[in-house]
Amino acid sequence: MKKSIYVFGFIASFLISTAILFKIMHWPAAGILLFCGVVILNLGFLPGYFYNKYKNKA
Template structure:
């Protein structure tokens, strides 16, 4: 895996963690933070993971 994958994974986990904390504490903007975390997960981390796997199988 590349360094960018690990950085993207950390950012996704961090944003979802902050969103979960905002959910439990019932603070404002919690829905937008969780939504941004899931967007980053679905359109950033998962495609990057499968692309890295595709590259490693192909070579």
């Protein structure tokens, strides 16, 4: 579980940072990369992170 959280976090941060670079350089597909990065962050990383944090506290 913890390893998948790290993988989702890495992929999301990589996609978002790459999308920012694409936006700055005005290259195509920047919007798609940014959208995919934010979706992975919100649907993959954050729920797993908060679930793991909640599970370890109880």
